[in-house]
Amino acid sequence: MEDFVALLKTLSEARGPSGFEDEVREIVIKEMEPYVDEVLVDRWGNVIGVKRGASEVRAMVAAHMDEIGLVVDHVEKEGFLRFRPIGGWNEVTLLGQRVWVRTQDGRWVRGVVGVTPPHVTPSGHEREAPEMKDLYIDVGARSREEAEKMGISVGSVAVLERELAVLNGRVATGKAFDDRVGLAVMLYTLRQLGDLPVTLYAVATVQEEVGLRGAQIAADRIAPHYAVALDTTIAADVPGVGERLHVTKLGAGPAIKVIDGGRGGLFIAHPGLRDHIVKIAREAGIPHQLEVLYGGTTDAMAIAFRREGVPAAAISIPTRYVHSPVELVDLSDALNASRLLKQVLEKTTPAAVEKFLERRVK
Incomplete structure (x- = not known):
């Protein structure tokens, strides 16, 4: 095995x-x-x-x-990446996940899918599921120009970052x-x-x-x-x-x-x-x-x-x-x-x- x-x-x-x-x-x-x-x-x-x-x-x-993956369709002036799905996603599974983003020259850089803290979520909206259009990836860039210097632009793709783990000696997850x-x-x-x-x-x-x-x-x-x-x-x-x-x-x-x-x-x-x-x-x-x-x-x-x-x-x-x-x-x-x-x-x-x-x- x-x-x-x-x-x-x-x-x-x-x-x-x-x-x-x-x-x-x-x-x-x-x-x-x-x-x-x-x-x-x-x-x-x-x-x-x-x-x-x-x-x-x-x-x-x-x-x-x-x-399944994601493709960047817009880079905001603050450096956040908006994206569309490649394949079938349930948006809920993306919240708070770490991702790999592929640069235009083929390198991969880390990012995270942002999630709004409960402290600033409007009352009554805490349990609402987000739509894909409202999600974004944060790669630590402070501006669109900085994201572009990292090699990220419209058309960059992304996948989840996750290591395989074995549970109870017989079940694998990843x-x-x-x-x-x-x-x-x-x-x-x-x-x-x-x-x-x-x-x-x-x-x-x-x-x-x-x-x-x-x-x-x-x-x-x-x-x-x-x-x-x-x-x-x-x-x-x-x-x-x-x-x-x-x-x-x-x-x-x-x-x-x-x-x-x-x-x-x-x-x-x-x-x-x-x-x-x-x-x-x-x-x-x-x-x-x-x-x-x-x-x-x-x-x-x-x-x-x-x-x-x-x-x-x-x-x-x-x-x-x-x-x-x-x-x-x-x-x-x-x-x-x-x-x-x-x-x-x-x-x-x-x-x-x-x-x-x-x-x-x-």
């Missing part, structure tokens, strides 16, 4: 908002190179590791590198587990793989949080015969939430997606591939749960509807407090997700692909 935690720590603490995944990309390339035959980086920055197998059948595994935990599962699995019956394309994608952009480009290039996305899913097994709305539970194993959906519509995992993964999990004795999530989706949706269509599914890591500074995962769920992915890649032969693709109208 220690080597997985070390990998997750390196990935989660790296800074990589959508469109600016450079720091994460360098880690991924370094981690991939010893375990694949070739590493490619496409025009938009997706990292593609190719591990050649015994056939020309192509399997694609995708996990995204980007995290920022950007969505989807650095999926990325860690993919990279950790590469370390365990031997010979494969198909050729594997392990893809670390860009810009998932703003529309599944990188996965679309990579899938068009690879034209996979089947694909599996690795991502987080909601674990709302917390006080105040009814059991039906938990979606998944921490510690009950990785989730095999049945359906999910967001503003772009519903994604239904390919039934043949989904059942194939469930069967493998059962036969291998890997704890797992089925996932029905109404709200949010993964790279699987983008991959599924490229070219002639790609059978796609997702293995999800249950995560509490998604899109916050304190995302939380049970490490056993992540390690079991790696075990399951390894089994799927090793047992999905060309004949198996043909079998789960058989869909007859009766």
Whole structure:
């Protein structure tokens, strides 16, 4: 477990908002190179590791590198930075947080999201949730000119500053587990793989949080015969939430997606591939749960509807407090997700692909 935690720590603490995944990309390339035959980086920055197998059948595994972030849209004359969201935020989670702000020459400087002290909050407004437009970042600059000398201007991006911590020896918490935990599962699995019956394309994608952009480009290039996305899913097994709305539970194993959906519509995992993964999990004795999530989706949706269509599914890591500074995962769920992915890649032969693709109208 220690080597997985070390990998997750390196990935989660790296800074990589959508469109600016450079720091994460360098880690991924370094981690991939010893375990694949070739590493490619496409025009938009997706990292593609190719591990050649015994056939020309192509399997694609995708996990995204980007995290939600902020972009400066105005620098006030006093030096405070106003910003807009990159990806889906709940404004409440930003109050009083420390952040990293990227300068125009690629350096990162610290800042904080300011919060009004209770002493000067107007009576009756103490419990009001702020709107994004009313928040600001304080980098210690005394003027717009000083902020600009620091390298900060309109277009500078920011992410949360947070170190990974392990709770009770088995649960990890930190920022950007969505989807650095999926990325860690993919990279950790590469370390365990031997010979494969198909050729594997392990893809670390860009810009998932703003529309599944990188996965679309990579899938068009690879034209996979089947694909599996690795991502987080909601674990709302917390006080105040009814059991039906938990979606998944921490510690009950990785989730095999049945359906999910967001503003772009519903994604239904390919039934043949989904059942194939469930069967493998059962036969291998890997704890797992089925996932029905109404709200949010993964790279699987983008991959599924490229070219002639790609059978796609997702293995999800249950995560509490998604899109916050304190995302939380049970490490056993992540390690079991790696075990399951390894089994799927090793047992999905060309004949198996043909079998789960058989869909007859009766």
